[in-house]
Amino acid sequence: MTAILKHLTLSLAVLCCAACADRADGPTDFIRTDGVNLVDGNGERFEIRGTNLGHWLNPEGYLFQFPKSANSPHRIHEGLCQLVGPAYMERFWRTFRENYITREDIDYIASTGATTVRLPFHYKLFTGEEYLGLHDPEEGFALVDRVVEWCRDAGLRLILDMHDCPGGQTGDNIDDSYGYPWLFRSPEMQERFIAVWRGIAARYADEPTILGYDLMNEPIAHYFEDKEELNAELQPLMIRAAKAIREVDPRHILILAGAQWNTNFKVYDNWTFDDNLVFTCHIYKCPPSVNSLKGFAAFRDKSQCPMYMGETGENTDEWVGNFRKALDEMNIGWTFWTYKRLDAQRSFVSVPMPEGWQKICDFLAADRSEYGLIREARPDQSEIRRILDIYLENCKFANCRPNDGYVAALGLNP
Structure with missing residues (x-):
């Protein structure tokens, strides 16, 4: 066992014991599957309708409007x-995590009539590996604990989504990887993936606010020549992860993604290894009609497991409204991507762009392949720090602009 896994195992054991003691008298209203539907503790149908808390625990460059570099x-x-x-960036990320998603954000989402939020996260938050200035393996639990409390108080359900897996599961920027889905070629990375999920499940086994565990976001991009070999590794890894989770958590839903950005479900021919499975699809660029969903619905009907659209959107209000109606018609729950964006209308709320933000983008787009070029491209540091400080204030809920048309297009109440 590696030093990281040893440390992870010991830390999780202590945290889980404390968590179980705290929740001994908690509620037992878990969401579960019932054929192709979800039901609550009373057996009444539950519909996933909500958004993603993207960018918060797994920052994406385009949501900062940064260049591809x-x-x-x-x-x-x-x-x-x-x-x-x-040193400044350690302070920046700490404040970013404090400001970007708060209780006020969760209360606002709940006020619209949404039922669910999906929380993308980086696995390193739970291992002690360096991540955005952090080295604390308890940081992930502290953040999730906070969101669980906010969602419990607001009446929302929470889906935990491992967006960035050990070694990388997509081979692209989305999972913070190194250009290839090394997870599927590395036994060590697979053991780490399973260990993190087992630890999360042990800690939250008695927490009904959590709807389920989205085990792996968008595995295996489509452009690898050996994608069929990689695809063949997905189902066996999901079965191993499910077995480890069920050793500590018998109740939470396990959510399984299709290959090639959550679109290819031919990789699954076994959906009987667990009795509480949901499959999750993602699709963005498509006609906003039921025809775009028929393949997903066909697999749902074949497997008799619910199908859930974990991500979609990034389009006009008209498109969002039409596609949301199609999802509802096809009995596919949804969490549109994403709740908050910088200077954008395609989200619940928009962060005002600080004046001078382009100077940051220009530096990041410049040739920085040599140290001399970094020095040459760097603008005045004090000015850039001031601009970043303004962003940290602007991203607070009170300073954001609601996009009422977008929220209304989702059939929710602005």
Whole structure:
């Protein structure tokens, strides 16, 4: 066992004992599957309708409107450290985590009539590996604990989504990877993936606010020549992860993604290894009609497991409204991507863009392949720090602009 896994196992054991003691008298209203539907503790049908808390625990460059040279967490962090220094960036990320999603955000989402939020996260938050200035394996639990409390108080259900898996599961910026889905070629990374999920499940086994565990976001991009070999590894890994989770948590729903960005479900021919499974699809660029969903619905009817659209959107209000209606018609629950964006209308709320933000983008887009070029491209640090500080204030809920048309297009109440 590696040092990381040993540390992880010991930390999780202590945390889980404390969590179980705290929740001994908690509610037992777990969401579960019933054929192709979800039901609550009273057997009444439950519909997933909500949004993603994207960007918060797994920053994406385009949600900062950064260039592609800074499109994943480690590339964003490296570029900004070159720009303003690592000490400032440690403070920046700490404040970003405090400000970007708060109780006020969760209360607002609940006020619209949404039922569910999906929380994407980076696995490193639970291992002690360096991540955006952090080295604390308890940080992930502290953050999730906070969101669980807010959602419980607001009456929302929470889906935990491992967006960035050990080694990388997509081979692109989306999972903070290194250009290839190394997870499927590395026994060590697979053991770490399973260990993190087992620890999360042990801690939250008695927490009904959590609807389920979305085990792996968008596995295996489509452009690898060996994608069929990689695809063949997905179902066996999901079965191993499910077995480990069920050793500590018999009740929460397990949510399984299709290959090739959550679109290919031919990789699954076994859906009987667990009796509480949901499959999750993602699709963005498509006609907003039921015809775009028939393949997903066909697999749902074949497996007799619910189908859930974990991500979609990024389009006009008209498109969002039409596609939401199609999802409802096809009995496919949804969490549109994403709740909050910088200077955008395609989200629940928009963060005002600080004046001078383009200077940051220009630096990140510049040639920084040599140290001399970094020094040459760097603008005045004090000015950039001031701009980043303004962003940290602007991203607070009180300073954001609601996009009422977008929310209304989702059939929710602005």
